[in-house]
Amino acid sequence: MSDLTQLGVKPIRDGVASGEFTAREVAEAFNAAVADAAELNAFIVTTPDHALAAADAVDAQRAKGEQLGAMGGVPIGMKDLFCTDGVQTTAASHILEGFVPRYESTVSGKLWNAGAGMLGKLNLDQFAMGSSNETSHFGNVVSPWRRAGGANTDMSPGGSSGGSSAAVAARIAPAATGTDTGGSIRQPSAFAGITGIKPTYGRCSRWGVVAFASSLDQAGPMARSVEDCAIMLGAMAGFDPKDATSLEMDVPDWEAALDADLKGKRIGIPREYRMDGTDQAILASWERGKEWLRDAGAEIVDISLPHTKYALPAYYIIAPAEASSNLARYDGVRYGLRDLPDGAGLQDMYAATREDGFGDEVKRRVLIGTYVLSAGFYDAYYTQAQKVRALVAKDFEAAWAHCDAILAPTTPTASFPLGENSDDPLAMYLNDVFAVPASLAGLPAMSVPAMLNPDGLPLGLQIIGKPFDEQGVLNAGLAIEQRAGFAAQPEKWW
DSSP states (O other), rough: OOGGOOOHOOOOHHHHTSSSSOOOHHHHHHHHHHHOOOOOOGGEEEEEEHHHHHHHHHHHHHHTTTTOOTTOOOOEETTTBEEEEEBBTTOOOOOTTTTOSSSOHHHHHHHHHTTTTEEEEOOGGGGOOSSSOOOOOOOOOSSOOOSSSSOOOBOOOOSSSSHOOOOOOTTOOSEEEEEEEETTTTHHHHHEEEEEEEESSSOOOOBBBSSSSSTEEEEEEEEEHHHHHHHHHHOOOOOOOTTTTTTOOOOOOOOTTTOOOOOTTEEEGGGGGTTTTHHHHHHHHHHHHHHHHHHTEEEEEEOTTTHHHHHHHHHHHHHHHHHHHHHOOOSSSSSOOOOOOTOOHHHHHHHHHHHHHOHHHHHHHHHHHHHHHHHHIIIIIOOOOOOHHHHHHHHHHHTTTTTTEEESOOOOOOOOTTTTTTTHHHHGGGGGGGTTTHHTTTTTTEEEEEOOOOTEEEEEEEEEOTTHHHHHHHHHHHHHHHHOOOOOOOOOOO
16 A cells, blocks of 8 residues: 555545545554654644544444545644644643643534544644744744755744644645634745645634634645645635624535636736845746746736735734734633732732743734734824725725736745744744735635745745635636646655
């Protein structure tokens, strides 16, 4: 039997359904791969028993001749931002270390109902705040990729979903969940040479997902191919009455409707995304992407998104403001860490708990958020940022009169060594410069691997689509995937 860990979602699901191999054999193979990859630090908690129990349930279903779910027999990694009943959920923070929910997030519950099993809870930037996976209380995630030429420098897997990207790229999980607030699915997918899609805001329920910025957070799949993402997104999405921002819309069969023929489609190229300082290899991949989409039948048109340059500063006002509100619930009273110095009063307990429980980046964003929401600065910062957000969204609305989707780079650079930007928050924030506009507008967007740069590191291309048009995004992504023929994977060193 071939190495089962080399298979993605669709071949595993179809192989289990046809009887080519059992779901238990798949789960055992991936459990072993996870145990063998501890050096990557991709998982905070491993749950081999959960993966085996889910696999046995799928095998029993098949033995009875029952129809298997869309994810039947596929073990996945679960980002440790999704609450999982009976399994520790920490958001990679000390303040939630040891917290074991007695309920299941809507998204993870849908995946288990579709036949998926859980390999474990994946590491991330603390409370999803970061672009390099260096802010976790449980240590850095290390990318399985290394620069060409024998260098053994530890590289960033991107963030915040760095555990997810590392696990999928290293073939220790066929797919994983991610969340995207300002690029946290797309940027790590680009860094790791995998595929990831952020759906339209509201497609996937936020209920049971630890909140960062509630008007931006959105769950999505990270996998090895566009088709695998389409399958997994279909299992994750759907209306949830427990989430006030959930879209009350039917979930299309994105897998069945996949089509790489783009005849009659127009793909917009935003002139504002050609920014000074962008890596030349990134620009070369962008040009290659245009050629691939033309070959698929699309017409390439120039468009303008004039407020792009204001998107990143607006995001870093809005997201921290919402974070400061969301994280106020972590006070040491109801759950999680409680730090109670001798003779301390209530305010002292709050201060000590938060000082010990939150990392530096989380504190930085909470302070920024609290500042921009304060009485003297609310109108000057937060109100203005919301106006900019509306203008960014209007730019996209105007662009749809000229194009059906937008092609852009996913990131301004390839992966960088861990520690290279950790002392410069502004340099780190610039990683999100191409991803943030779609997040502010709530649009579906995905990253597809395009090529390797001269250092042998992956580069991703980003497709941004109209609201609710995940199908158009997936189809354009499929056209790129087929023509790029990206089959590179990291050489095993761990």
